[in-house]
Amino acid sequence: MRIVSLLPAATDIVAELGLSARLVGRTHECDWPPREVARVPVVTGADLDQDRLTSREISDAVGGSAHSGSSLYTLDGEALAALRPDVVLTQDLCDVCAVSYRKVSETVRLLDADTRVLSLEPRTLDDVLDCLVTVGELLGVRERAERRRAELRARLDRVRAAVAGRDRPRVVAIEWLDPLWPAGHWVPEQITAAGGTPLLAAPGEHTQPMTWEAVRAARPDAVLVLPCGFSPERTVREAASLTGLPGWAELPAVRAGRVRVLDGPSYFNRPGPRVVRGAEILAQVLHGVEAGEPVTPSEVRAL
Helix, strand or coil: CCCCCCCCCHHHHHHHHHHHEEEEEECCCCCHHHHHCCCCEECCEEEHHHHHHHHHHHHHCCCCCCCCCCCEEEECCHHHHHHHHHHEEECCCCCCCCCCCCCCCHHHHHHCCCCCEEEECCCCHHHHHHHHEEEEEEEECHHHHHHHHECCCCCHHHHHHHHHHCCCCCEEEEEEEEEEEEEECCCCHHHHCCEEEEEECCCCCCCCCHHHHHHHHHHHCEECCCCCCCCCHHHHCCCHHHCCCCCCHHHHHHHCCCEEECCCHCCHHHHCCCCHHHHHHHHHHHHHHCCCCCCCCCCEECC
């Protein structure tokens, strides 16, 4: 079976199922596992040079917000056709996070092939883990997918057990810097699993921009900075747009030294199996508890 993944999280799922060798096409943002995806042809591109733009400039370019407007991505229909995929994995959750479902569907309809398109639209942690089975069934490895889902759920249970009975710090997670945007969907559940109390976003919520005054009024004990699509290095470079806001130094989280930059694309923004690692990282960040492999400097840094 020949697989094209037009969603980095779907590429993560294919790898989790041990099927990376079946990938024949991917997006330019698919980057895990590095060695396995490096050999896979890229069939997408970006209309914007995001490395040269600030958060505000990117937001303005896609319609004034970080989760609306036209897709940022292009899809090479000729390259896709040449790959002759049996399955195309995509999404319909966010037009600025990956190639839009409409664009994928229109392109696939032009192919002279019997290609299946599967759209993944998880909003909660359970949805994310269930996607393993949805993809696994389509790819003929349902039992393997169910085993992997059970293993990931067991890891989440170990995180919950490790932080049980501890004080629960009040946490603001920031998914975009300008405008400020709270992390919704599965991130509040990651925070809860790791022993925190999420603020300004509910589990499964497709959030909206928030004011700086809302953050100040929430008086968080901890602030997590994990912008969508930004590496920790990129986040640190643009951090002045956050730390320069009035009253930043007075936040309880800042006074307590509990502001952390996290690797959003790897563990928080993408609805793939590595969200479980994200919860393990948060247990260390919020409580100093190792609920999995030790946290590395590439995963967490102070701000």
